Amino acid sequence: MKISSSRSIIESLISENIEFIFGYPGGAVLHIYDEIFKSGIKHILVRHEQAAIHIADGYSRSSKKIGVVLVTSGPGYTNCITGLATSNFDNSSILVLCGQVIKKLISQNSFQELDNLNISTTIVKNFFSLNCYYNIQYLISKSFKISKFKKGPVVIDFPKNLTDNNYKLRNKYPFLKNKKKNNKNFNINFHFKRPIILIGGGIKNSFNFLLLDNFIKKSKIPFISSFMGLGGFNYRNLYYLGWLGMHGDSCVNNIIHFSDFIICIGTRLDDRITNENKLFTPYAKIIHIDINIDSISKTIFCKNFFLIDLIYFLNKKIKKKNFLNWWKFIIFLKKFFKKKYKNDFYFCKPQQIIEFIFLLSKGKMFITTDVGQHQMFAAKYYNFNYKCFITSGGLGTMGFGLPSAIGVKFANKNKKILLITGEGSFQMMMQELSTCKQYKINILIVNLNNQSLGMVKQWQELNYKNRYSHSYINSLPNFKKLLNSYNFYSFSFYKIRNFFKLFKKIIFKNIFCFVNIYINQKENVFPIQIFNKSMCEFITFFSIKKYEKKFNFNYL
Known part of the structure; x- marks a missing residue:
């Protein structure tokens, strides 16, 4: 059975169990919109293309599905750039179908024609430009696979003439099969006294959070999270200490500063976590677990890393050790740095x-x-x-x-x-x-x-x-x-x-x-770290930086 190329786009999306398309129509994608009208697939009309990306972003992050966006060429696509960059930074699975002028007008400064590839090459995981209508099903199938695996936005650029109803092709659906990941054998030997586990946003993309609970329970290692890691674990876990960063918990920023072994799981250790890179965790050895090689040694060089699915790591058995003195130090910091603000029953705080x-x-x-x-x-x-x-x-x-x-x-x-x-x-x-x-x-x-x-x-x-x-x-x-x-x-x-x-x-x-x-206009966010300083130096809260040399780390 032969179907039109624009119909093939819709059928390919339906076969991937796509429930919604978020988009805004325009001249370069009207062939596709005509097929949407005929198909009955649910299309959500936004009021601005940037909003379409953000809606797909929220849709993807709160479910295990991929958000699909459909926009037109030129200004329709450039309105998406901020949303694409947002999705790329936070690793949200999104597929953007973008219109383009007909092939013979490309690179001639024609009406609503832009070089979409060069505009967005640094903020998307992959970009495909359709050069032959026979490749439609293959590109959509491949894009879904890439977006699921790499966790980020993928864009397909469709010249308008290649989505014309005059082009017919066989309905094959050549979808790619997911290949099994290789489980690398590795061992982590503990010769440390002050370990900590740092959870990043990547942990929300790959597994059931009960795995992390079991891993923490077995290893009995305290853990903290980055800002993006919030919501990726059970906050009631007794081993959870709080989140770190520029406005993070004071005690947590001190804890990571004095730790001597850090297991980073699904985080890229960006500048809002590390502050001054040279002063970040001066006593610690870092082990980095991530599936994305671009997240390794992005700001902090890490010699020991494993490119592996987090599920494999969290199923590993780690020998228990006694961290009693480390826990005493943590409890001291937790008591000392309590969240403090004055209640006010008149002004809204x-x-x-x-x-x-x-x-x-x-x-x-x-x-x-x-x-x-x-x-x-x-x-x-x-x-x-x-x-x-x-x-x-x-x-x-x-x-x-x-x-x-x-x-x-x-x-x-x-x-x-x-x-x-x-x-x-x-x-x-x-x-x-x-x-x-x-x-x-x-x-x-x-x-x-x-x-x-x-x-x-x-x-x-x-x-x-x-x-x-x-x-x-x-x-x-x-x-x-x-x-x-x-x-x-x-x-x-x-x-x-x-x-x-x-x-x-x-x-x-x-x-x-x-x-x-x-x-209250005078209410500000504290603590706030001092720029280009270590993790344990910040404004408005008492800093123990000046007492650092007095701590006996052999005892801890």
Whole structure:
């Protein structure tokens, strides 16, 4: 049986069990959109192509599926670039089908024609440009395999004439079979007294988190996580100490500094984790476990690494050792560096708000965030269940929150989705409220409104002597009227007690609700590490750096 080339694209997607296509139509992809109309496949119309990528990103991260995006040529594809970079940094499995002008007009500066390959070559895992309509099924099949294995965005560029209904081809579906990975034999010998396991975001992509629980239970080694690792493990595990990094837990930053053996699992050790590379973990030997070679020795050179699926490593048996003195030191640090902030029953404090949300939800909600202070407050004061934390940690993309929450909702229809955002980030993608209205997407949004670009303002206070250069937003919309214009529920609060009373009522109701909370402008995220210093040196909290030489590491 012969079918048209554009029909072959849709049939190939259907055979891969694709439920949704997120996209925005344009001239170069109208042949494909015509087949979508005939096929009945579910297409979600976004209001901006960047949002389509973020929606597919959230959809992919919160499920085991690949998000599929369809956009047109030229400006349609360039609008996707920020989303592609976000997906690439955070290793989200996405397939982007991009239109292109007809073949004879390529490289002639024709209308809406761009060199998509060179534009995006550094921010995608693979890029394919269709040169013959016979290759359609093969390229789509191969792209799915690559996206599943490499965990990142893959783009296929379709010249419009090659998707014309006049081109017919046999319906073969030559899908590639997954090859079994080789299990490399390796052994880890423990000759160390202060070990730590560092969990990264890669751990959320490959296995059931119970494997990690069993591995920790057997080895009895304490573990910490990166910011992107949050939601990749059971936070109730007794061996979990917290997360490290620029705004991470003070005790954790000290613990990793004084450790002498670090097992890194699924993390690329980026600059927000390490601070000054030369001063990072001066006493430690590092072993790196990852499936992606690009994550090895990216910032910190690692001589001992294993390119292997995490499942194989976590099934390995490790001999138990007695780390009693190391645990005593950890308990001392945990007691000394407690989370401290003053409660305020009049002004809305973001820490109180996040803790109250967790208390009511019991960690059962999917949490998405934008980027800024609210993102850090959510990470520090909410305990996340497995895969329930969706955020832009690698690229730090403002505007990521709302579309990713939409994607999470499509993947988890019966779950409650909460977006924690700030007024600056929310305005970057708020046109997707229209998408929510069209497809009846019910999510709960908490907007921590400090009427400024909070993280920028904080840096200006610390480094630029309170010179607030363009960090304040003086023309905010009336959010209540804006949301009401879409027939959504909206509330604004200045007093924290009023917020508590409302939130108890709406938290598990199946409605779209936007809660705008005016928080204290002076509230900043602490601790914050001192630039180009070691992990144990940071602002506002007591630092034990000056006592470092007094610790008897032979005893520890």
